[in-house]
Amino acid sequence: MSMGIPEIEDAGCLLCFGYNGADSHPIVARRIVRGRQKGMKIICADPRVTETARISDIHLQLKGGSNLALVNAMANVIWTEGLADTQFIEEHTKGYDEFLKVIEKYTPEYAEPITHIPAEEIRKAARMYATTKPAMILYGMGVCQFTQAVDVVKGLANLALMTGNFGGPSMGIGPVRGQNNVQGACDMGALPNSYPGYQNVTDPAVREKFEKAWGVPLSDKVGCPITHVPHRVLHEEDESKRIHAYYIFGEDPAQSDPDLAEVREALDKCDFVVMQDIYMNKTGLYADVILPATAWGENEGVYTCADRGFQRFRKLIEPEGDLKPDWQIIAEISTAMGYPMNYKNTEEIWDELIDLCPSFKGATYEKIEKYGCVQWPCRDKSLEDKGTPYLHKNGVFATADHKALFYGTDWHPPLELENDQYPMTLSTVREVGHYSVRTMTGNCRTLRNLEDEPGWVQMNTEDCRRMGFVKGELVKILSKRGYCITRCLPTDRVKPGATYMTYQWWIGACNELTTAKLDPISNTPEYKYCACRVEKIEDQEWAERHVMELYDDIRAQMGIDTGKGAKA
Amino acid sequence: MNYFVKGNPDLCIGCRTCMIGCVVAHEGKHIFEIDPDSYTFNPKLHMVKTAKLSVPVQCKHCENPACMAVCPVGAISRKGNAVVIDTDKCMGCKSCMDACPFGAINMVPVAGSSQADGSEKVVANKCDLCSGIPSGPACVRVCPTAALTLVTEEELDSAMEKKRQEAARTAYREMYPQK
Numbered sequence: 205m206s207m208g209i210p211e212i213e214d215a216g217c218l219l220c221f222g223y224n225g226a227d228s229h230p231i232v233a234r235r236i237v238r239g240r241q242k243g244m245k246i247i248c249a250d251p252r253v254t255e256t257a258r259i260s261d262i263h264l265q266l267k268g269g270s271n272l273a274l275v276n277a278m279a280n281v282i283w284t285e286g287l288a289d290t291q292f293i294e295e296h297t298k299g300y301d302e303f304l305k306v307i308e309k310y311t312p313e314y315a316e317p318i319t320h321i322p323a324e325e326i327r328k329a330a331r332m333y334a335t336t337k338p339a340m341i342l343y344g345m346g347v348c349q350f351t352q353a354v355d356v357v358k359g360l361a362n363l364a365l366m367t368g369n370f371g372g373p374s375m376g377i378g379p380v381r382g383q384n385n386v387q388g389a390c391d392m393g394a395l396p397n398s399y400p401g402y403q404n405v406t407d408p409a410v411r412e413k414f415e416k417a418w419g420v421p422l423s424d425k426v427g428c429p430i431t432h433v434p435h436r437v438l439h440e441e442d443e444s445k446r447i448h449a450y451y452i453f454g455e456d457p458a459q460s461d462p463d464l465a466e467v468r469e470a471l472d473k474c475d476f477v478v479m480q481d482i483y484m485n486k487t488g489l490y491a492d493v494i495l496p497a498t499a500w501g502e503n504e505g506v507y508t509c510a511d512r513g514f515q516r517f518r519k520l521i522e523p524e525g526d527l528k529p530d531w532q533i534i535a536e537i538s539t540a541m542g543y544p545m546n547y548k549n550t551e552e553i554w555d556e557l558i559d560l561c562p563s564f565k566g567a568t569y570e571k572i573e574k575y576g577c578v579q580w581p582c583r584d585k586s587l588e589d590k591g592t593p594y595l596h597k598n599g600v601f602a603t604a605d606h607k608a609l610f611y612g613t614d615w616h617p618p619l620e621l622e623n624d625q626y627p628m629t630l631s632t633v634r635e636v637g638h639y640s641v642r643t644m645t646g647n648c649r650t651l652r653n654l655e656d657e658p659g660w661v662q663m664n665t666e667d668c669r670r671m672g673f674v675k676g677e678l679v680k681i682l683s684k685r686g687y688c689i690t691r692c693l694p695t696d697r698v699k700p701g702a703t704y705m706t707y708q709w710w711i712g713a714c715n716e717l718t719t720a721k722l723d724p725i726s727n728t729p730e731y732k733y734c735a736c737r738v739e740k741i742e743d744q745e746w747a748e749r750h751v752m753e754l755y756d757d758i759r760a761q762m763g764i765d766t767g768k769g770a771k772a
Numbered sequence: 773m774n775y776f777v778k779g780n781p782d783l784c785i786g787c788r789t790c791m792i793g794c795v796v797a798h799e800g801k802h803i804f805e806i807d808p809d810s811y812t813f814n815p816k817l818h819m820v821k822t823a824k825l826s827v828p829v830q831c832k833h834c835e836n837p838a839c840m841a842v843c844p845v846g847a848i849s850r851k852g853n854a855v856v857i858d859t860d861k862c863m864g865c866k867s868c869m870d871a872c873p874f875g876a877i878n879m880v881p882v883a884g885s886s887q888a889d890g891s892e893k894v895v896a897n898k899c900d901l902c903s904g905i906p907s908g909p910a911c912v913r914v915c916p917t918a919a920l921t922l923v924t925e926e927e928l929d930s931a932m933e934k935k936r937q938e939a940a941r942t943a944y945r946e947m948y949p950q951k
Binding site: 225226230231233234237238240241253255258259636637650651653654695696697 | 781782783784785786787788789791792795796813821822823824825826916917
């Protein structure tokens with residue numbers, strides 16, 4: 205995020221795009237609610253009536269998969285109505301004229317049939333965003349989980365650039381990351397193309413620095429993105445590129461990755477699978493080795509918040525049983541493989557890391573402890589450098605000539621559209637109470653009491669009436685890749701023809717249906733759009749029994765006590 | 773006068789932390805027991821979501837409660853500033869549930885109880901304003917957006933006073949629009 209999360213509530217205008225804070229980050233949603241109370245204008249672009257949409261000034265209830273058409277149309281209005289900040293554009297950016305050539309055709313009238321939003325609404329929203337200062341953009345997985353994702357991120361950045369909304373507090377654009385500490389994982393170099401601190405693996409100077417520090421030769425090749433793994437296991441012709449071993453930790457691809465049938469096949473075929481996690485999960489069922497790790501509260505370390513803020517977390521209780529913190533497991537595996545790691549604690553690891561990463565260098569344990577949170581870049585270890593709450597101060601960008609670059613692209617539709625056989629769309633979403641793949645929250649009794657297997661499919665009330673579904677009825681939902689059984693939730697918050705499911709349920713596993721088509725740059729799958737069909741199950745008694753049997757069966761496979769006390 | 777908890781849909785984000793807070797307050801340490809059947813998950817308030825609204829709904833603690841009037845066994849009474857159900861007396865006849873115009877009462881099983889035929893006892897369940905819990909209603913305390921408030925007699929008085937003052941100012945403005 206270019207801004208800090210505490211700055212949200214002081215924005216003049218918030219464009220909340222494909223981001224449902226109330227379900228994915230209640231703590232961030234709290235800032236939005238507070239901003240609203242302080243008079244912040246809200247424009248919410250979301251195909252569903254989310255909690256933010258409910259309290260917004262303008263709800264752009266767009267058709268799923270039309271993001272870039274809407275973003276480009278807003279840019280078109282800002283340009284044609286003379287609302288752009290020409291001084292900022294001239295002084296701090298490049299490529300504006302080329303960008304205008306792309307957005308020229310995206311008049312609101314052109315975008316209306318694509319987005320299903322009246323042209324006048326698009327104009328109103330663009331005017332509100334461009335004329336209310338400071339204006340902030342928050343976006344979530346509703347932008348990132350499409351095959352056209354990076355283009356939309358750049359499109360949103362274009363809006364902020366053309367209105368001069370960079371370089372000060374409570375402005376800019378903010379991806380509110382999908383999971384806790386996913387920012388931290390990226391910061392630490394858990395990406396195929398970078399060392400810690402976003403230092404490119406293909407840069408020889410960077411490689412030499414890490415080779416020297418670690419005393420080993422390192423590869424100069426970009427690694428394999430997680431979403432390419434099934435293909436690299438199953439269909440890779442080149443033997444030297446085929447994946448034979450897969451070490452997975454803190455991740456449950458057999459639940460969270462698209463097209464689960466293919467994922468299972470890959471895990472089955474893979475010669476050796478290691479799973480390191482805090483509880484048993486679906487991926488664990490395919491593992492040759494399971495390494496039990498401590499959970500939050502049983503270990504310590506540093507998390508990075510979505511707004512680049514390093515925060516320390518501490519051990520609260522002694523772990524029980526045969527388990528170790530992740531860093532100790534990794535150190536022991538590494539030592540056993542011939543590269544000894546002898547860290548005494550997490551601070552030793554952290555100190556090594558920050559000395560290798562210029563933008564993290566100043567964020568010592570002592571400083572994080574003192575200030576509670578330090579946002580990178582923080583380059584100096586002196587206590588005066590308190591980090592960087594917002595990026596691009598005074599319009600200075602992190603490019604060679606310090607200028608930001610406009611980047612215009614044309615909209616393209618999602619890759620799998622509705623058709624005769626699968627006439628509806630499916631988008632995967634989140635629900636508050638169950639986090640990510642339920643590895644943690646599925647083991648929390650009160651949260652399971654609130655919501656449990658097989659989960660729900662949200663459908664428009666009118667669609668349900670037409671198909672004869674009532675609330676709570678078990679239905680079968682299918683795509684050309686697979687099917688699952690879940691409960692029907694009729695709601696006026698979603699539009700006809702669209703369905704929504706949360707992705708953590710073992711039985712109602714919507715990733716049986718999703719497509720593994722990827723954004724070409726981010727390699728993120730199109731979780732937010734595939735074609736599906738919902739079918740009635742006539743024998744509801746059988747369906748209820750069947751769901752219970754499936755649940756008991758999975759729990760038994762995982763070695764979970766299914767006797768009294770394991771009420772499904 | 774009876775108090776009640778009021779939800780503000782402009783602040784509510786529909787997260788249902790209030791429902792969990794309610795269960796934890798009424799079940800106490802039971803929720804930490806390994807066996808999930810050893811406690812009951814019976815929130816005394818319910819999240820309602822329509823196309824335009826999200827807000828929890830719970831008992832209004834009426835001054836002349838319809839539920840109390842219809843209860844054939846005298847299980848419902850006023851206690852302090854709340855209307856409460858004596859679940860030991862309750863026979864589960866559902867009259868109160870039927871009488872309540874707000875849908876604030878539901879019927880729930882009592883964990884660990886058993887009747888003559890071995891089945892669980894089922895009783896009426898509704899908000900008791902966390903009667904007997906010194907820190908007050910748990911839902912108000914746990915709400916992350918402070919969308920819930922306990923409305924007391926003093927608060928109602930001061931709110932009414934403000935409304936009267938506004939009404940007086942409006943009357944004045946109507947009489948002397950130029951001033």
